[in-house]
Amino acid sequence: MILYGLKNCDTCRKALKALSNAEFVDVSMTSVPDGILDRAISQFGDKVVNTKSATWRGLDETERGKDPKALLIAHPKLMKRPLISEGDALYLGWDKDTQAALLG
Structure with a gap:
């Protein structure tokens, strides 16, 4: 299991604490x-x-109009966090559904 996020993100830290077997990748x-x-x-x-x-909020309208992949390549901190990869499954965020799928 790989968790993509930011080391200073509270939500990512909560997810990492709960998912002790996850490998962490700091997208910055x-x-x-x-x-x-x-x-x-x-x-x-x-x-x-x-x-x-x-x-x-710091981006101008031209930047905001780019497709999601181009935005995330140029500004990795824009990614909703965490993005969790487990086998073939992907999970975005650390909501109750994600927690139930990965912990329950």
Whole structure:
């Protein structure tokens, strides 16, 4: 299981604490692999971009208009966190559904 997120993100820390067997990848240091990113965008669509983040608010309209993959490659901190890969399954965020699927 691989958890993609940011080391200073409270939600990512909560998920890591609960998922003791997860490998952590800090997206500000290491890019999400293209295959995983493509699958995440295919599965979650625009939801993979966190439009409530400070990074998003700092972008101009031209940047905001880019497709999700281009945005996430240019600004990895824009990714909704955490993105969790377990085998062939992907999970986005740390909501009750994700917790139930991975812990229950």
